[in-house]
Amino acid sequence: AQKITQTQPGMFVQEKEAVTLDCTYDTSDPSYGLFWYKQPSSGEMIFLIYQGSYDQQNATEGRYSLNFQKARKSANLVISASQLGDSAMYFCAMRAWGTGGFKTIFGAGTRLFVKA
Amino acid sequence: EAGVTQFPSHSVIEKGQTVTLRCDPISGHDNLYWYRRVMGKEIKFLLHFVKESKQDESGMPNNRFLAERTGGTYSTLKVQPAELEDSGVYFCASSQVDREYTGELFFGEGSRLTVL
Numbered sequence: 001a002q003k004i005t006q007t008q009p010g011m012f013v014q015e016k017e018a019v020t021l022d023c024t025y026d027t028s029d030p031s032y033g034l035f036w037y038k039q040p041s042s043g044e045m046i047f048l049i050y051q052g053s054y055d056q057q058n059a060t061e062g063r064y065s066l067n068f069q070k071a072r073k074s075a076n077l078v079i080s081a082s083q084l085g086d087s088a089m090y091f092c093a094m095r096a097w098g099t100g101g102f103k104t105i106f107g108a109g110t111r112l113f114v115k116a
Numbered sequence: 117e118a119g120v121t122q123f124p125s126h127s128v129i130e131k132g133q134t135v136t137l138r139c140d141p142i143s144g145h146d147n148l149y150w151y152r153r154v155m156g157k158e159i160k161f162l163l164h165f166v167k168e169s170k171q172d173e174s175g176m177p178n179n180r181f182l183a184e185r186t187g188g189t190y191s192t193l194k195v196q197p198a199e200l201e202d203s204g205v206y207f208c209a210s211s212q213v214d215r216e217y218t219g220e221l222f223f224g225e226g227s228r229l230t231v232l
Contacts, residue, residue, distance in 0.1 A: 004158070033218050035221075108157055
């Protein structure tokens with residue numbers, strides 16, 4: 001069975017510091033992609049970053065980087081230099097295109113609070 | 117370019133009533149997904165359309181839920197009769213078929229359903 005686990009319901013970080021949001025996944029498919037989405041209080045889901053299972057390097061997008069450890073099945077999101085606008089829910093997601101079909105599954109999310 | 121739009125943004129109904137949620141995907145996106153998030157839980161996959169065809173409806177909870185996608189454009193999700201446990205936020209997402217492996221989902225802002 002495929003699963004995404006986010007063990008941190010809530011996280012606090014001081015403005016301008018870095019923060020790591022944890023995500024572990026489970027799949028038997030060798031081909032899959034990992035995604036992170038941000039959901040501000042306004043409700044829309046915003047795509048942040050993508051990592052493919054065969055990618056050799058960790059993905060980076062501006063202040064976001066994905067710490068991909070394939071053997072440990074973890075895909076942690078690192079936000080550098082946190083800003084007040086980073087306060088939001090963050091969801092880790094996976095799409096496996098073998099037995100998983102093309103559906104994307106999500107974790108329960110981590111709420112990040114950035115303190116001034 | 118217009119994003120994914122969902123209507124209504126919030127619906128409050130009594131147990132036993134019927135509600136129909138609508139989603140208009142981004143123009144040209146053949147993939148359309150429905151998800152549901154119950155407070156504090158993961159965003160749960162409901163079903164996936166490719167154009168007007170149901171590709172995967174493994175997440176539909178029971179036969180009280182009916183999803184349609186007329187002509188491969190907008191989609192509706194009807195809950196009839198609604199039960200208390202149907203309360204949650206229903207998200208619609210769309211994506212391009214040619215990026216269904218690695219492409220991100222584009223989400224609407226969700227329809228919050230409250231069943232009293």
